[in-house]
Amino acid sequence: MRGIAAAGAYVPRFRLPAEELASAWGTSHASGIRRKAVPAVDEDALTMAVEAAERALSSDAVDRDELTLTAVATTTPPAEEGELLPRLVRALALPKSVETATVGGHTAAGAEALSRALDAEGPALVVVADCPEGDPAEGDHPLGAGAAAFVVDDDPSAPVTGTAWHTEETPGVRFRERGGEEVDSLGVTTYQRNAVREAVTDAVSSLPVDPADVDAAAVHQPDGRFPYRATADLPVSNEAVSAGTVVDRIGDAGAATVPLGLLAALDDADAALDGDAESDANAESDTDAESDADDAGDVENEPNGAGPSIAAFFGGGTAVAVAVEGGLAVEGIADLDGGATIDYVSYLRERGYVVDGEVAGGGAHVSLPNWRRSLDQRYRLVAGVCPECGSVSFPPEGACQSCRSRVEFTEFEAPRTGTVRALTVIGQGGAPPEFAELQQRDGAYAVAIVELDADAGRVRLPAQITDADPGDVAVGDEVRATVRRIYEQEGVPRYGVKFEPTA
Ligand SMILES: [Zn+2]
Structure with missing residues (x-):
């Protein structure tokens, strides 16, 4: 069986607190988001992808020379047309013979990349990195950044036990005009929620796991409340949804949010240090007690427990549900709760919304x-x-x-x-x-x-x-x-x- 053999996470260092947005605009259009990650001026989807991939490839379980496939997913490539993958392959010193795939255009892109890797033979690298932008007055408020990398291989410590797809046209839920940089939606929130909920419910119900047994669910999370509403028709517990939700701490990182939520759910670095974790994990009814005991005073994400984890991607009218057993140590996952707070004006500068004056040309030129x-x-x-x-x-x-x-x-x-x-x-x-x-x-x-x-x-x-x-x-x-x-x-x-x- 194939699945996740190694993984890495990366979240940019800067964090903008919700209060800064609220004081700048009088209100925050970032429901359930306490702080969001802000890429530095020298960061973009490529640099975040390199960092996350390096962290995944640092695992002893991986030999980068043996990778057969590298798939990258993002909705915000550094250029509309250009060399994303060759740069990633070069920066990671991967073999030039590696098969490459680039997926974009919607927030479920990471699921497509993951699917490619699950279908491949040999070790495959999947990197999902994203930093969407929107209108600073509103659409941008929830938007964050981050990257997740997975090495998919045979006999992994976190096997993928099933995937399920549901595709249905849902016009206007989230889109970007041709040539446009800003993410938009029609803002018909009830319609949006219903459309996503129906798609997610159908995909998750088709997985070979009982949703009631799920320990952690990383569900499409454009804001902090959405994943709970999207799973309202499923017997998935609020605790499970919380364990797979990261948008409250890093903002809506586009295609990367659900992959990072899945990594937060799968990370068992704490459990690995605890000799009892494995035996506890076999006692299904113990889940809550175990997590409470292990995790007192810690952040929301519980170490992997008894049941499976699921991810429910949604984007471009397609919901993809993925079921994963087990867990693994995720290099860089602590980034989710790290970071340095910046104020709103610094944020505008880092994002390039405010640049004073034009830059004169000339200077050192390297051909x-x-x-x-x-x-x-x-x-x-x-x-x-x-x-x-x-x-x-x-x-x-x-x-x-x-x-x-x-x-x-x-x-x-x-x-x-x-x-x-x-x-x-x-x-x-x-x-x-x-x-x-x-x-x-x-x-x-x-x-x-x-x-x-x-x-x-x-x-x-x-x-x-x-x-x-x-x-x-x-x-x-x-x-x-x-x-x-x-x-x-x-x-x-x-x-x-x-x-x-x-x-
Ligand atoms: Zn010499």
Whole structure:
């Protein structure tokens, strides 16, 4: 049987509290959402996908060289037409022979990607990443961001025991006009709720599990109340719905919300530490007592208990229900409850709703062929050992930086962790033109010389520091690499490694 062998979650660091929205607009159109995740100015669906996938691939259960399929789902690709998957494959150093699939256009896209992986042979990677946008006055209020990654394989720790589909035209429930960036709906909420409820009820009822036994249900969650209403005709308990609901903490992350809810439900990192969890899990009637005891004072999501978990996707008129047994440790799932609070004005800047003035062109120009040649360095920190003197050069090209010999370097991937050795803050007006937009949206930023934790020799490189106030970073701080959007030139977004503090 196939199912989920490894998984990773990623949620951007910034959080906008509901009170900030309410005080800015007088009311919040984000029912049941306490705070929502806000992607930083240098984040998009691709960078979030890379982070979530790296976390899933860090599992011992996976060898990325053996992946046969990579499927990505998002409703907000960085470009309407462009290279989403090649960038992901390159940034993750996956085999170039990997079969690829891109799914988009509706919030159930993750279910289609998952289905492809379940039908495939061999280990398959599914990444769902999304950061939808809407009209800041209303439609945007509930919209958040996040990414979930699954490695699907045979004999997994979380087998998928069934999937069920229900397709019915439901015009106007959620849509985006051609060329439009903003998610919209006709706002006929009773009609919406009924349409989704009927589709979800039918799909879930077709699963080979009794809904009354379900421990956790990640149900289509455009807001915090919707999943309870969508399951009103099913014998799924409120506790189960709560265990699969994450929208209250990260906002409506489009196609990624239900996958993240499913991962929250499946995460058994706590249970794995508790030697009794497995025996408890066999005593079906014990579910409530067990979760209460295990989880006192913790967040809503209960560790996986006795019954199956289900996910109920809805999007574009299609409901897809998926039943999963068991559980697994989900790298990064703690992001759901982490984050740093920002105020509404900072939020508008990060989202690009407010950018003061136009950016003049010019500045340092790196041609696309040159950029492409350096991708192994920009994504994977590939350095080289000199065969003559044994010292390390980064980048591994030209003459050896130590003995000056023209050599063929022996390449290796440097570790993605390191230490800040030198630091400078680029203040307002000091940024080169290609970084001016980043600065206008994100303020001053730090550039560091980072020394990687490489055993082979010293690898130092200049890089931007992200996800930290420049004033909070100091020489000696430990940092880790994260793939981010560097800047856009000639209309092409360019990605590469930045570093974020680990403390
Ligand atoms: Zn040398």
